Amino acid sequence: MKSISLLLNTTQSVKSFVNIISQYDFDMDLRCGRYVVDAKSILGIFSLDLNRPVVLEIHSDNDCDELINKISKYICQ
DSSP: OEEEEEOOOSHHHHHHHHHHHTTOOSEEEEEETTEEEETTOHHHHHTSOTTSOEEEEEEOSSOOHHHHHHTGGGBOO
């Protein structure tokens, strides 16, 4: 599993993010505090507090560098 901190603070960024990650078969979750939602669910993402960073948890043993490159504009340090 790989964890990445993201900032998805606009409606457009959430839509774009979901369009990108929906192209991948492996499971992904978004975690904000104690809440965890399916990262491919737009409604689930909007139920989180998007004013602060969320953590993307990628559940895959495969290399996910291509995915990380595609979502790099949402990654925060």
